[in-house]
Amino acid sequence: GDSVTQMEGPVTLSEEAFLTINCTYTATGYPSLFWYVQYPGEGLQLLLKATKADDKGSNKGFEATYRKETTSFHLEKGSVQVSDSAVYFCALKANSGYALNFGKGTSLLVTP
Amino acid sequence: DAGVIQSPRHEVTEMGQEVTLRCKPISGHDYLFWYRQTMMRGLELLIYFNNNVPIDDSGMPEDRFSAKMPNASFSTLKIQPSEPRDSAVYFCASSLDVRQPQHFGDGTRLSIL
Numbered sequence: 001g002d003s004v005t006q007m008e009g010p011v012t013l014s015e016e017a018f019l020t021i022n023c024t025y026t027a028t029g030y031p032s033l034f035w036y037v038q039y040p041g042e043g044l045q046l047l048l049k050a051t052k053a054d055d056k057g058s059n060k061g062f063e064a065t066y067r068k069e070t071t072s073f074h075l076e077k078g079s080v081q082v083s084d085s086a087v088y089f090c091a092l093k094a095n096s097g098y099a100l101n102f103g104k105g106t107s108l109l110v111t112p
Numbered sequence: 113d114a115g116v117i118q119s120p121r122h123e124v125t126e127m128g129q130e131v132t133l134r135c136k137p138i139s140g141h142d143y144l145f146w147y148r149q150t151m152m153r154g155l156e157l158l159i160y161f162n163n164n165v166p167i168d169d170s171g172m173p174e175d176r177f178s179a180k181m182p183n184a185s186f187s188t189l190k191i192q193p194s195e196p197r198d199s200a201v202y203f204c205a206s207s208l209d210v211r212q213p214q215h216f217g218d219g220t221r222l223s224i225l
Contacts, residue, residue, distance in 0.1 A: 034213065043116070043203055043216035044155075089155065098167070098210050099145060102155040 002027040004090050006103035013080055013110050021075040021106045023064075023090035031092040033057075033066055033073040034100065038087045047075075047088070080110045114138070116217035118204050124223045130192040133220045135204030136185055145214060146179055146189050147203040155203075161187065194224045 007022040025033065032051045036044040048057030053068035062077045073090060090103040117136040125131055137144050145160040159169040164181045172179070176195070181187040191198055201221050205214040 036216075041218070043118075043218045044205075045216070046213045049213060098143065098162075099157045099160055100155075100214060104154040 002031065002092060002094055002097075002101050004092055004101055004103035006088075006090050006106050009087075009105070009107040011106060011108045013108070015082055015110055015112055016079045017110075019075070019077040019080045019084075019108070021088055021090075021108070023073045023075065023103060025071050025073065025090075025092050027071075027092055027094060029095055030068070031094050033064070034091040034093070035062070035064055035073070035075050036089040036091060036102075038089065038105070040086070044089060080108075082110045082112055084108060085110045116204055116206055116215055118202075118217035118220050120220060121218065122221045122223075124225065125194060126225050127195055128193045129224075130190065131194045131198075131222060131224075133189040133202050133204075133222070135187045135189070135217060137187070137204070137206030138215055139185065141206035141208050141215075143207045143210065143214075144181060144187050145205040145207075146187070147205065147216075149201040149203060149219070150199075158189070196224045198222065199224050 003026045005024050034049045035047040037047045038044045048059045050057040050066035056065045064073050064075045087105045087107050089105045091100040093100050119134045146158040147155050149155045158171045159179045161181045179189045201219045203216050203219045205216045207214045
């Protein structure tokens with residue numbers, strides 16, 4: 001079945017460092033891919049999405065490119081801030097499906 | 113837009129008690145989803161509705177779990193009787209249609225003692 005694999009956390013970075021959180025997926029066909037962010041005590045918020053190969057999703061300085069050849073959707077940000085500390089979830093939705101299939105989440109801590 | 117509203121935010125109860133979680137989706141959204149989040153299993157889909165009708169409940173763990181959507185603006189997830197292993201954060205989400213992103217509520221943190 002469909003699945004998403006994320007790098008294990010926690011990830012600890014200093015402010016202004018470069019961020020990469022790896023995400024790979026297994027799915028048939030061409031799923032839609034998402035990154036959600038969860039701040040402490042809150043629900044998940046959509047960060048960015050991509051619906052077809054080579055699409056780049058971007059929001060708030062974060063980017064991710066849908067790579068069909070490597071079945072990946074890695075999240076990147078050039079310069080992280082303390083306020084980016086949160087748990088990040090990669091997810092996919094099959095074209096024929098309705099529900100999201102989430103990775104386990106990666107916790108990010110940014111220190112001043 | 114008020115977003116997806118869940119209540120209560122926190123619930124602590126004793127094993128064997130009935131627990132009812134509530135969700136108000138975003139107005140106009142035709143799809144409603146219930147998820148459970150645990151450290152061990154991450155985020156799991158329990159059930160989803162389309163136009164108030166349950167479409168897929170294959171994620172509901174046991175018969176002790178039930179969900180209803182009596183109208184377009186309200187859904188409940190009920191656990192009866194509750195057990196300690198039901199302790200988790202339960203999220204409700206809604207979306208306009210199948211192609212649109214899901215919007216999540218802030219969740220209900222459930223602790224069964």
